[in-house]
Amino acid sequence: MNCERMEKRLIAYLDERATAVERREVEAHLAVCIACRTRAEQFRALWGVLDEAPAVEVSPVFDARLRARIAAEPPRRSLWAWLVPLPRLAFAATLLLALSVWISSLPPNPAQNPPVAPSSEAEFKMIKDLPLLEDYDVLANFEALSDLPTQPVTDNREM
Amino acid sequence: MLDVKAGDDASFGLLLQKYRTPLVNFLYRMVRDAATAEDLAQEVFLRVYRSRKRYAPNAKFTTWLFRIATNLALNALRDTRYRQMEVSLDQRSDPGHNDRPAVELPDGRPGVEQQLVARDRAATIRRAIHALPEKQRAAVLLHKYHELDYDEIARILDCSESALKSLLFRAYETLRVELAPLVASTDVRQGNEPAKESRKP
Numbered sequence: 001m002n003c004e005r006m007e008k009r010l011i012a013y014l015d016e017r018a019t020a021v022e023r024r025e026v027e028a029h030l031a032v033c034i035a036c037r038t039r040a041e042q043f044r045a046l047w048g049v050l051d052e053a054p055a056v057e058v059s060p061v062f063d064a065r066l067r068a069r070i071a072a073e074p075p076r077r078s079l080w081a082w083l084v085p086l087p088r089l090a091f092a093a094t095l096l097l098a099l100s101v102w103i104s105s106l107p108p109n110p111a112q113n114p115p116v117a118p119s120s121e122a123e124f125k126m127i128k129d130l131p132l133l134e135d136y137d138v139l140a141n142f143e144a145l146s147d148l149p150t151q152p153v154t155d156n157r158e159m
Numbered sequence: 160m161l162d163v164k165a166g167d168d169a170s171f172g173l174l175l176q177k178y179r180t181p182l183v184n185f186l187y188r189m190v191r192d193a194a195t196a197e198d199l200a201q202e203v204f205l206r207v208y209r210s211r212k213r214y215a216p217n218a219k220f221t222t223w224l225f226r227i228a229t230n231l232a233l234n235a236l237r238d239t240r241y242r243q244m245e246v247s248l249d250q251r252s253d254p255g256h257n258d259r260p261a262v263e264l265p266d267g268r269p270g271v272e273q274q275l276v277a278r279d280r281a282a283t284i285r286r287a288i289h290a291l292p293e294k295q296r297a298a299v300l301l302h303k304y305h306e307l308d309y310d311e312i313a314r315i316l317d318c319s320e321s322a323l324k325s326l327l328f329r330a331y332e333t334l335r336v337e338l339a340p341l342v343a344s345t346d347v348r349q350g351n352e353p354a355k356e357s358r359k360p
Contacts, residue, residue: 008324011331015302017309039335045342046335050303052277053284056187058180059197066175066201070208 001029006036014043171211175204178221181305182228188300189232191289199235203228219311226315229297236293280341287337295330302327 001009006029012018013026030037059065182203187196206227214223288296294316301312313323335342 007328008321011324011327042335042342043331046331046338049338049341050284052280053288054281055184056193058183062179062197063175066204069201069205
């Protein structure tokens, strides 16, 4: 083992969590490497020094404060509770739906929809023959049209 | 925790009693302010209580607890406002702090001197730990002060065990250099004998 591999092995060796194989590898390396042996000894000493780091006492009101915060928590509602809204809201929504259905089922108000003016008999016939009147071939060969007197052409330039 | 999940309120009290002090101390060493540490610990327990119904015992309870605590502490540290506040708190909590090594304290009566040396050494250690990068700091605290298993710490810090071992090595290496005067004075006090009693982290 070289010094680089000690990076992943040394801490576990020192805190006695290394496997038997790892422990033998580390011990073999420490036996021949003064630098790593010195580092290992200093790490042990360091852990002793770190024990001097100050700890804090927990405030005596810690639990009471936490209990008060828990008591102030709003009750958590289940998914079903979220799907079923409050009774008043449910009643209002149902009422609105029923009202909408009732209004849509009413007959249409004649005052809002004025009736179409009845067409005369002549207009009805004209509409009936409309495809015929629009047919150019029929109109061009319609003899009755050729008997009509021709309109005199007026020259606008003279006016 | 399973009893808490089942609605046993007394079990929550037992959890509180067991983990209150370690949790507050972990958070204190992370954020270096006692009041903030207590606030964060309250938040951790509140979150545990809120999510008790969803608790699944697929990991140790301590892993879950310290994971919540670590995330909250890291968020608090990353909060810019907290960083600004931290400077003023440091000035108030360490009024006697200066850059002198711990061994150079002025002479005084034996009892007082011992107290001053101990206080100064503690402040030096606290500063050295706090100077570590946040993830290294959390790793050292969970390893050294809470003696969690490597797999637990790795899950809390969301990294592999191999990465965690490297992280711990680099952190302890930094502390070894930063706290060299204290480590050396410990060796002197122990007559240059290796610290055999410190095999446990």
